[in-house]
Amino acid sequence: EVQLVESGGGLVQPGRSLRLSCAASGFTFSSYWMHWVRQAPGKGLVWVSRITSDGSITIYADSVKGRFTISRDNAKNTLYLQMNSLRAEDTAVYYCSTNAGGGPYYWGQGTLVTVSS
Amino acid sequence: QSALTQPPSASGSPGQSVTISCTGTSSDVGGYNYVSWYQQHPGKAPKLMISEVSKRPSGVPDRFSGSKSGNTAFLTVSGLQAEDEADYYCSSYAGSNVVFGGGTKLTVL
Numbered sequence: 001e002v003q004l005v006e007s008g009g010g011l012v013q014p015g016r017s018l019r020l021s022c023a024a025s026g027f028t029f030s031s032y033w034m035h036w037v038r039q040a041p042g043k044g045l046v047w048v049s050r051i052t053s054d055g056s057i058t059i060y061a062d063s064v065k066g067r068f069t070i071s072r073d074n075a076k077n078t079l080y081l082q083m084n085s086l087r088a089e090d091t092a093v094y095y096c097s098t099n100a101g102g103g104p105y106y107w108g109q110g111t112l113v114t115v116s117s
Numbered sequence: 118q119s120a121l122t123q124p125p126s127a128s129g130s131p132g133q134s135v136t137i138s139c140t141g142t143s144s145d146v147g148g149y150n151y152v153s154w155y156q157q158h159p160g161k162a163p164k165l166m167i168s169e170v171s172k173r174p175s176g177v178p179d180r181f182s183g184s185k186s187g188n189t190a191f192l193t194v195s196g197l198q199a200e201d202e203a204d205y206y207c208s209s210y211a212g213s214n215v216v217f218g219g220g221t222k223l224t225v226l
Contacts, residue, residue, distance in 0.1 A: 035215065037163075044120075044220040045155070045163065045206050059213045101168035102151025102210035109162050 002026040002106040004096050009111030012086055022079040022096030022108055030054075030074035033099035036081050038092035039110075046092075049081065050099065064090075086115045121146065121207055121218035128224040129197045137221045139190040139207030147188035151210035154183055154192045157220075158203045166205075167192060199225050 008020040022034075036048040049060045049070040058070050069082040079096050093112050097104035122140040129135040139146065139154075146152055152170045155163040165174055167183035170190065180195045190209070194201055202225040207218040 037217075045157075045208075045217045047208070047215040047217055050215065061214065095162060101153060101172065102149060103153045103168075103208045103215050104155075104163075105153075105165055105168065105174075107162045107164070 002098065004098070004106060004108030006094060006096055006108045006111035009094065009113045011114045011116065013117050014087060014115055016086055017082070017084045018086060018113060020081040020083070020094055020096075020111060020113070022081075024077045024079065024096075024098075027098070027106075029072075029077040034070075034072065034079045035097045035099055035104050036070060036079075037095045037097060037104055037107075038090075039095070040089075040092040043092075047104075048094070051079070083113070086113075088115050091115045119216070121209060121216055123205075123207060123218035123221045125219070126222045126224065128226055129194075130226045131197050131199065133197050134193060134195045135197060135223065136191050136193045137205055137207075137223070139192070139209075139218045141188050141190075141209055141216070143188060145209040145211040145216050146185065146190050148212070149210045150185070152183065152185060152190040153208045154181075154190075155206045155208070156201075156203045157206065163206065194223070197225050201225055 003025045005023045035050045051070045067085045071080045093110040095110045098106045154167040157163045170185045171183040
C-alpha cells in the first residue's frame with residue numbers, strides 16, 4: 001500500500017524558513033517523479049513544484065521560484081521542500097504526491113504551514 | 118501558469134448524471150492527454166478519480182468517467198450517490214509544470 005506522510009509544518013514568522021518532509025513507503029520511491037501541491041484555507045489546489053526520480057530536474061511555480069527548493073533522498077525514501085523567505089500567502093496545507101499520468105497520483109494527508117507574526 | 122476554468126458549483130439528484138467541465142488552452146488541456154480529476158471531501162486529502170483524460174484507477178467506481186474535446190475536459194458522474202458530494206478539481210500537464218482548475222463543489226440534492 002502506498003503511503004506518503006508529510007511532516008514539518010507549523011507556525012512560522014514571515015521571512016523565516018521551514019523544511020517539510022514526506023516519508024514514502026509501499027512503492028519504489030526512487031523510480032517516481034514527485035510533486036508538492038498546496039491548498040490555502042478554504043481555497044483550491046495549487047501546484048508548487050516537482051522533481052524527477054533522480055533529483056536532477058526540478059520545476060517550480062512562479063509564486064515560489066527562488067524561495068522554495070524541492071529535493072529528495074532516495075536512500076531514505078524521503079521528499080523535502082525547503083521554504084525560505086516565507087510570506088503570509090504561503091499559509092496552506094502542503095501535500096506531497098507521486099507522479100503518474102502527467103500529474104499527481106497518490107497523495108499524503110498534508111501538513112499545515114501557517115505564516116504569521 | 119493560469120488556472121484551468123471550472124464552474125464553481127454543480128448539482129444533481131440521486132441517480133441522475135452530472136458533468137463538470139474544465140477549460141484550458143492548447144498549452145495544457147488541449148496539448149496533452151494528461152488531464153486528471155480529483156475528489157476532495159472536507160478536511161480530507163484529494164483522491165485521484167480519473168487519470169490521463171479517461172483512465173479510472175483501481176477502486177474508483179465506473180460511475181465516474183472522463184473525456185476531452187479540444188481545450189476542454191469533462192468529468193461525468195452517473196447514478197449520483199450521496200457520497201459523491203464533494204469538491205472536484207481537474208489538473209493538466211502543461212509542458213513542464215502542472216496546472217489545476219479552481220474546483221467545483223458538487224451537491225447531491
